[in-house]
Amino acid sequence: MASSAELHQRRSAAVARGVSSMIPSYVSTAGGGTMTDVDGREWIDFAAGIAVTNVGNAAPRVVEAVQAQVERFTHTCFMIAPYEQYVAVCEELAALTPGDFDKRSALFSSGAEAVENAVKIARHATGRPAVVVFDHAYHGRTNLTMALTAKVMPYKQGFGPFAGEIYRVAMSYPLRDGRSGAAAAAYAIGQIEKTVGAVNVAAVLIEPIQGEGGFVVPAEGFLPAIAAWSRAAGAVFIADEIQTGFCRTGEWFASTHEGIEPDLITTAKGIAGGLPLAAVTGRAEIMDSVHPGGLGGTYGGNPIACAAALATIETMRELDLAAAARHIESVARPRLEALAAKHPAIGEVRGRGAMLALEVVIPGEDTAAGPAPDAVLTAAVAKAAHELGLLLLTCGTYGNVIRLLPPLIISDDELDRGLSLLEQAFASSL
Incomplete structure (x- = not known):
């Protein structure tokens, strides 16, 4: 070697x-x-x-599941010839993600791809253009997700121009703003209403605990207030749980800590024990607003990654x-x-x-x-x-x-x- x-x-x-x-x-x-x-x-x-x-x-269960799936088949593309593993992962996501309501999921290959599709779905469902994001946010490295991401270096420097209709407002950052959750939310909501207009907002996208932005935990009450405003305004509340999901914060999802039930939730990273898999899961009426063929991708929900995800979830439950x-x-x-x-x-x-x-x-x-x-x-x-x-x-x-x-x-x-x-x-x- x-x-x-x-x-x-x-x-x-x-x-x-x-x-x-x-x-x-x-x-x-x-x-x-x-x-x-x-x-x-x-x-x-x-x-x-x-x-x-x-x-x-x-992880033993993941290794076993991957080996068994490789021996059966490695790829068909779910959009061409579907298979049970994709369906089973979507069923697990419906059961595990916050919210006791009818849900649907679509599977992808990376966190950035999941975020892009969540924005697509929100815009399609609402007929609105604007997406609200927060200071210090990180949502990926593709063109749209670079626009959603706050930090310039190294993620955005020299890669523009970026996608439009993205609006950034203040995040609750207790060490630096000194505001209570309610005060921080009121300030951010004021920014949205003054600079974007509630009737124009398709989605409010937020990490329940920011990842690349500094592991910023918003002050208590901030997330519920932002979620409540989003629903009242007719905007889709999207929780980016790509880094926080799958038991990382001491709950299956970080939204649970403050009783948040996102309209859409994006997942990736910990979902499949190291294999590339991501998902958008959310309210059935929002997810199903997109016409057939509007969502998908060649490798999205690959059968090997799905087998790994099912074994990963089983391991998380067992341990x-x-x-x-x-x-x-x-x-x-x-x-x-x-x-x-x-x-x-x-x-x-x-x-x-x-x-x-x-x-x-x-x-x-x-x-x-x-x-x-x-x-x-x-x-x-x-x-x-x-x-x-x-x-x-x-x-x-x-x-x-x-x-x-x-x-x-x-x-x-x-x-x-x-x-x-x-x-x-x-x-x-x-």
């Missing part, structure tokens, strides 16, 4: 420069809460492929991975709070379940947008962690948030070792 150094040379000659990686090592095997590179070095995994391998890498996420928080949050008490550069510990974050700031320095962010220290901590053998990610509009996304099946020993490495990384970077 080639070494990481050899593979990096090959990569430089074959892979486009715009595709970057967090670490210079190349993975050989992965499972539980660790991965091993081709040089034999073990890494504690606090990334889970960006919240994808919630059930772990090479009660929502409870596992809550356990991870019960172990990790006290350690993170103690770390923050020790280091004033940690301005806030936040998140839910196994979706936790540290926002890194410059102590004593304030800006018009709250505490001054410290992207330099954030990058240094991440680099130090990588050198110690801890794989973790940064995020945030200001590049100053460290996010923790361990697989939900991580052992207590692996979690403890990873947190200890994070503590060492902070100590060595200050």
Whole structure:
């Protein structure tokens, strides 16, 4: 097997420069809460492929289901010759997603594709053009989803012009706006009504907990108020649960924490144990408003990915991975709070379940947008962690948030070792 150094040379000659990686090592095997590179070095995994391998890498049920499906058939395209696995995944999504009402689903290949289709469906159902999104949002890298995404670098820089009729309003960000949920919602709704007009809004699209934007947890009451306004205005309320879904936050879906029942919900990432699958699920009357042939895609709901999803969902139920996420928080949050008490550069510990974050700031320095962010220290901590053998990610509009996304099946020993490495990384970077 080639070494990481050899593979990096090959990569430089074959892979486009715009595709970057967090670490210079190349993975050989992965499972539980660790991965091993081709040089034999073990890494504690606090990334889970960006919240994808919630059930772990090479989860036994997923492997078995994929192998069995490959032996039967690999592809027909559901739009040409349908198959049971696609239907079964849609049935599971109807049962699992929030809301006790009749639902329909359509399956796709990526989160961005799901978001694009949710917008298409909302516009078709309402006959309206405008889509409202929020500061710090991340919804993907396609042309439409770049327009929906807030952060310019690296996601949007040089790739315009972007799709129109996208309107951005203020997100509830307690560390930086100091508003209650009700006050933050009133401010955002005022922006919508003044700059867009309620009668023009097809959809309000929001992450219940923002992902790439910094793991921002809105103040309590913000989401219910935005959802209620959307329904009163005749707009479709879309929850982007691509990163938060499938037990990541301690519930099957983050919307449940505040009793939200989205009209449409987009899912991907953790749905299929690492295979590419995504979905839009929602109220039957909205989903069925689109004419036959208006939704689909060659690989959407591929039978292998569907088999993996069914096995992933079965694993989550059997192991009660929502409870596992809550356990991870019960172990990790006290350690993170103690770390923050020790280091004033940690301005806030936040998140839910196994979706936790540290926002890194410059102590004593304030800006018009709250505490001054410290992207330099954030990058240094991440680099130090990588050198110690801890794989973790940064995020945030200001590049100053460290996010923790361990697989939900991580052992207590692996979690403890990873947190200890994070503590060492902070100590060595200050």
